[in-house]
Amino acid sequence: MEHSHGAQRAPAAHIDTDKLAQEMTEQFRQVLSTRRMNELTSRSVQSRSSSPAPRDFGTPQPPPVQNAPPSYSSLRNIPLVPTPPQDARSLRFRNMLHSLSNMPLRWENPGLLDEALRVVPLEQIYNEAEEESQILQAEAESLGAGKKAAWGYQDCVVRALMRWFKRSFFNWVNNPPCARCYSPTIGVGMAAPLPDEQARGANQVELYKCSLDHCGNYERYPRYNDAFVLLQTRRGRCGEWANCFSMLCRAIGSRVRWVWNAEDHVWTEVYSAHRKRWVHVDVCEEAWDKPRLYTEGWGKKLSYCIAFSADGAMDVTRRYVRNTSRYAIERNRAPEAVLLHIMDEIRSMRRSNLSKQEKFRLEGEDMREDRELRGYVISSIAHEVVKLSPEDILSGRTSSRSDPDAQKALEGRTSGNAQWIRARGEGGRGTQNQQDPNNQHPR
Ligand SMILES: [Zn+2]
Structure with missing residues (x-):
């Protein structure tokens, strides 16, 4: 196409190039138009509360498409009407999510939170945060008037807390060493x-x-799962790390979420008032706002990532799985419409005691986040289309190129020893992942 403005064209070759360019443009337009349609329809589904729609006709599930993995379509922006669980499998999933959703409630104890702050070197953390936020502010000002700092002061407080927690406070446990002779130990089961x-x-x-x-x-x-007990034991794997750290984020006054992932991992999200969005924090990895870490970094495929807070619940999978064709796996624990219903159910339970105004504010926040999450799907699809080559379109392939975003500095897992990481298949692109069912510790 670089010859299209040249003086001497080779006419024979030129016609084909133009035709392919046209086809590409057309395909791009179609994809965007489908997205837009979906967006509009899902918006009208969201406004259902103003005029109650009949819920009982049962949402027809689209038939499984043969050539595409089922998960790919389940993470797309397809509008659905929340449907109560009917079958045993969906009911089991519902019960599990309800029980998981209790975790953040255990931290809502002002007395214990105050007590927890005693172990935190607050002065050091606030000094670090002050310094970092001043640097970010100066950076923003140097970029021109009206530029906003990348992160606000409270964000910097959480970042400082994360560094202290990982570097000086909590310890990672694979096999605990022998307390008598300090030799390594071998797992022999449960007691x-x-x-x-x-x-x-x-x-x-x-x-x-x-x-x-x-x-x-x-x-x-x-395996203690009381965050306040963990302040004393100060050791564990991701489960203990995320639990104790999230509680401390709450203690320093952040709004916090506990994110459960079906592929055996948990992490934290904190609300950035500065950026008006939820931010991914994985304290085991000292990772701040790196939601692609698990897929593009560790090379894991994910099905469900569900975030729970004291005042809500949200399916945030789309934040963590950007390239659905490569990193999504089948979501088969319940129909998507049922999952929506379960999220609604948990949300309204958590908010039942809140004022009308507060509920309204949280609903606004949910809607903003939903737009954010749908935006990821749209940009991921736009990206797929942009990287299509003329040959791909003619041969009907849709994702042959590597994703340039995947080349960003994301690495394999760093918490845990090499053998454990390999056994879990989380070593990222640099290592040979070997799934060994006999050598897997739970999170
Ligand atoms: Zn020993």
Whole structure:
């Protein structure tokens, strides 16, 4: 196409190029138009509260398309009417999500939160935050009048808290070392919790045997899920890390979410008042606002990422899976319309005691986030179209090129040892992932 304005054209070759360019433009237009249609329809679905639509006719599920993975369509912006769960599988999923949604409520204890702050070196954290936010402010000003700093002061407080938590406070546990001789240990299964372990909230205890034959010592690793107990034990895997850290974010006054992922991971989201959006925070990885970390960094495929807060619930999968054709896996725990219903249900439960004004504000926030999440799908599809080559269009292929965004500096997992990471298949592009079902620790 670079010859199109040249003086001497080679007419024979030129005609084909123009035709292909035209076809590409047409295809692009069609995709955008479909997106726009979906957006408009889903907007009218959202306004259903003003005129109650009949809910009982049952949303027809689109028939499975053969050549495309089913997950691909489930993450698209297809408008759905929330539908209550009917089948056993959907009901199980509903119960599980309801129970998971309780996690952030356990942190809503002002007395315990105040108490928790005693372990945090607040002065150091506030000084660091002050300094960073001044640097960001100066950076913004140097870019011109009216430019906004990348992050606000409270964001910088959470960032400083994250660095302290990861570098000086919490410890990672794969196999706990032998307390008697400091040798490595070997996992030998689960044990029943002792009364004092149970009293502190551990329902499961992992058991490890010292690798030295003549030592024979056993180490217990109780999985505490009380954030306030974890302030004392200060160790664990992602579950303990995310739980304790999210609670501390709450303690320093941030609005916080606990994000559950069906592929055995959990992390945090905090609300940035400065940016007016929720921000991904994974304290195990010291990662701030890197939602593509798990897919493009670790090379994982994800099905569900659901965020729970004290005043809401949201399916945030689209924030974490941008390239759906490569990183989404089948969402088969319930029909999508049922998941919407479950989210609505949890939201209204959490908000039942709030004032009308407060509910209205939160609904506005949900709608803004929904627009944000739909925006990711639109830009991902636009990206797929832009990278199509003329040959792809003629041969009907849709995603042959590598995604340039994937080349951004995202790396494999850093928390946990190399063997554990490989066993979970989270090593990213640099390592050989080997899924070994016999060597998998839960999160
Ligand atoms: Zn030992």
